Amino acid sequence: MGSRHGFETRAIHAGQEPDAATGAVVVPIYQTSTYKQDGVGGLRGGYEYSRSANPTRTALETCLAALEGGTRGLAFASGLAAEDTLIRAVAQPGDHVVIPDDAYGGTYRLFAQVQQRWGLDWTSADLTDPAAVRAAIRPGATRMVWLETPTNPLLGIADIAALATLAHDAGALLVVDNTFASPYLQQPLALGADVVVHSTTKYVGGHSDVVGGALVVADTELGERLTYHQNAMGAVAGPFDAWLTLRGVKTLGVRMDRHCGNAERVVDLLVAHPKVGDVLYPGRPEHPGHEVAAKQMRRFGGMVSFTVVGGEEAAVEVCNRAELFTLGESLGGVESLIEHPGRMTHASAAGSPLEVPADLVRLSVGIESVDDLLADLRHALS
Numbered sequence: 001m002g003s004r005h006g007f008e009t010r011a012i013h014a015g016q017e018p019d020a021a022t023g024a025v026v027v028p029i030y031q032t033s034t035y036k037q038d039g040v041g042g043l044r045g046g047y048e049y050s051r052s053a054n055p056t057r058t059a060l061e062t063c064l065a066a067l068e069g070g071t072r073g074l075a076f077a078s079g080l081a082a083e084d085t086l087i088r089a090v091a092q093p094g095d096h097v098v099i100p101d102d103a104y105g106g107t108y109r110l111f112a113q114v115q116q117r118w119g120l121d122w123t124s125a126d127l128t129d130p131a132a133v134r135a136a137i138r139p140g141a142t143r144m145v146w147l148e149t150p151t152n153p154l155l156g157i158a159d160i161a162a163l164a165t166l167a168h169d170a171g172a173l174l175v176v177d178n179t180f181a182s183p184y185l186q187q188p189l190a191l192g193a194d195v196v197v198h199s200t201t202k203y204v205g206g207h208s209d210v211v212g213g214a215l216v217v218a219d220t221e222l223g224e225r226l227t228y229h230q231n232a233m234g235a236v237a238g239p240f241d242a243w244l245t246l247r248g249v250k251t252l253g254v255r256m257d258r259h260c261g262n263a264e265r266v267v268d269l270l271v272a273h274p275k276v277g278d279v280l281y282p283g284r285p286e287h288p289g290h291e292v293a294a295k296q297m298r299r300f301g302g303m304v305s306f307t308v309v310g311g312e313e314a315a316v317e318v319c320n321r322a323e324l325f326t327l328g329e330s331l332g333g334v335e336s337l338i339e340h341p342g343r344m345t346h347a348s349a350a351g352s353p354l355e356v357p358a359d360l361v362r363l364s365v366g367i368e369s370v371d372d373l374l375a376d377l378r379h380a381l382s
């Protein structure tokens with residue numbers, strides 16, 4: 001199943017041929033740790049032990065590679081497990097990484113609290129400003145420029161193609177965390193990125209019922225290196241988690257269109273509301289990254305952040321009053337979520353350069369009936 005097929009066709013069929021033994025249309029959950037060999041070394045289809053490879057996981061990995069336009073997809077137990085495997089596969093003590101000054105709090109914590117102790121140096125920079133990235137790069141030492149776009153939770157936009165050139169000129173890899181956009185809205189490899197990272201927990205899985213992560217690459221040698229580390233480090237996705245993610249990914253395209261449509265209506269409400277300060281959404285022409293987003297994204301996504309007039313306590317109150325928008329961490333599921341990043345998802349960045357504004361509220365706009373979502377927000381803000 002190649003690039004001649006459309007996105008939705010690949011989402012439903014890539015890696016998901018009917019089962020050879022039974023004709024089952026849905027990929028089975030191969031809940032097995034090991035495989036019978038036909039004589040010593042006589043593997044069937046290359047399967048010997050499920051940390052190394054498992055057919056349900058292979059189906060998901062093949063599908064993800066097809067959706068991102070890569071040659072290799074790898075599925076992990078979580079987004080952070082995918083990130084950790086990538087970092088340790090390509091960097092070593094003494095190397096340096098440029099990370100966004102508006103990264104997911106857990107990604108920041110992984111670099112600042114874990115990898116740094118093992119000798120990996122990092123600098124945070126405003127990745128929406130190519131000059132700031134150029135200044136942060138240490139030629140010869142910088143192994144990766146690590147990008148999120150749109151960013152979590154401020155929804156900043158970075159120019160993937162421009163930063164790919166900048167990173168490559170310095171001999172570094174460009175890594176793009178594509179969690180917020182999903183492969184339906186944005187294709188970083190086609191724009192020059194070397195590695196795509198996903199928390200598949202979010203839009204890819206889409207139903208808030210599984211935690212997972214993924215890496216996708218175009219370069220076959222890098223793909224081999226990551227596959228080696230996936231097995232050597234062992235943070236793989238289990239068969240049932242891979243199956244749930246694969247079931248979710250089939251509807252990614254239709255879900256994303258509804259997420260985007262509902263988010264656009266939510267933005268219209270927020271912009272006109274007297275209790276709302278700034279509305280951060282890359283689909284707004286006023287957004288500083290709007291032009292770049294329009295160039296590199298199909299639509300603008302289901303994440304919306306805004307500040308509340310009245311400060312931190314007022315923002316917390318809005319989160320507490322919402323009902324249909326469920327108060328909770330995570331994002332990208334069919335159900336709408338609301339949260340206070342400063343006290344919740346990004347609490348680990350408090351006191352750091354990545355601290356987020358205290359009056360900020362983040363919405364993950366789900367795919368419920370949009371009029372119900374608007375009524376809930378009006379109530380929460382009243």
Ligand SMILES: Cc1ncc(COP(=O)(O)O)c(C=O)c1O
Binds near residue numbers: 200
């Ligand atoms: C943008 C982004 N990247 C990575 C992660 C980490 O993924 P996981 O929670 O699956 O480990 C998250 C989690 O919220 C995220 O939002």
